[in-house]
Amino acid sequence: MSLSFFADTSSTQSGSCKPLILHMDQxxxxxxxxxxxTSASKTxxxxxLSDAGEYLKxxxxxxxxxxxxxxxxxxxxxxxMGPYWWPDTSKPNGIPYIRRDGERNPEYESITDARYYxxxxxxxxxxxxxxxLTKESTYARKAGDFVRICFHMSSRGLLSGSHRPVRSExxxxx
Numbered sequence: 001m002s003l004s005f006f007a008d009t010s011s012t013q014s015g016s017c018k019p020l021i022l023h024m025d026q027x028x029x030x031x032x033x034x035x036x037x038t039s040a041s042k043t044x045x046x047x048x049l050s051d052a053g054e055y056l057k058x059x060x061x062x063x064x065x066x067x068x069x070x071x072x073x074x075x076x077x078x079x080x081m082g083p084y085w086w087p088d089t090s091k092p093n094g095i096p097y098i099r100r101d102g103e104r105n106p107e108y109e110s111i112t113d114a115r116y117y118x119x120x121x122x123x124x125x126x127x128x129x130x131x132x133l134t135k136e137s138t139y140a141r142k143a144g145d146f147v148r149i150c151f152h153m154s155s156r157g158l159l160s161g162s163h164r165p166v167r168s169e170x171x172x173x174x
Contacts, residue, residue, distance in 0.1 A: 027132055034133045045133065052130035055123040056142050060149035061116035068111060078117070083108040120150045 033041045063078050070079040083104045087094025124143045131139035 031133055048126065049130055049134070052126050052139055055127050055146075056138065058123065060123075060146045061112075061120050062149050063113050063116070065116065066112045078113050079111055080114040081105075081108050081111050117150065120146050 034045050037045075064075055066075070066079065068079065069075050070077040082099075084099050084101060085097040086100050086103070086105050088096060088098045124146050127139045127143035127146070131137070131143065
């Protein structure tokens with residue numbers, strides 16, 4: 001694999017390391033910097049390892065954690081919704097949804113899959129980097145837990161997508 005992850009130094013001011021993708025050949029250079037434990041690198045690595053420590057305590061997130069059931073009827077399916085789609089108040093059942101440019105539907109926030117997926121990717125990147133720097137297998141095992149839960153619990157990976165109610169009943173062509 002030619003890519004690995006490393007924390008963006010500009011994000012340490014906000015108190016959170018945000019992983020970036022870098023080439024593997026740069027990883028040993030970063031590990032050497034970590035092992036030198038210089039004052040310049042100490043804050044970056046302390047923040048990264050603190051974030052990784054929080055992810056070690058975190059339960060991996062799953063598509064099964066959402067309260068709604070996707071239009072397919074299968075809770076294992078990934079589900080998201082466009083934030084600007086609203087029920088059509090001129091229709092008795094509100095369907096099909098209509099677009100209201102610039103107005104966010106609060107229903108959008110209640111569908112957790114996209115947010116959970118982003119948090120899962122962030123956790124995996126941080127844990128992988130913590131393992132690459134420290135060689136502590138606890139980080140690698142937990143990253144593996146996140147990967148297994150995220151992709152195993154989703155019935156079709158991330159093949160399902162954004163949903164907007166169009167008909168009263170689910171249809172593949174909807």
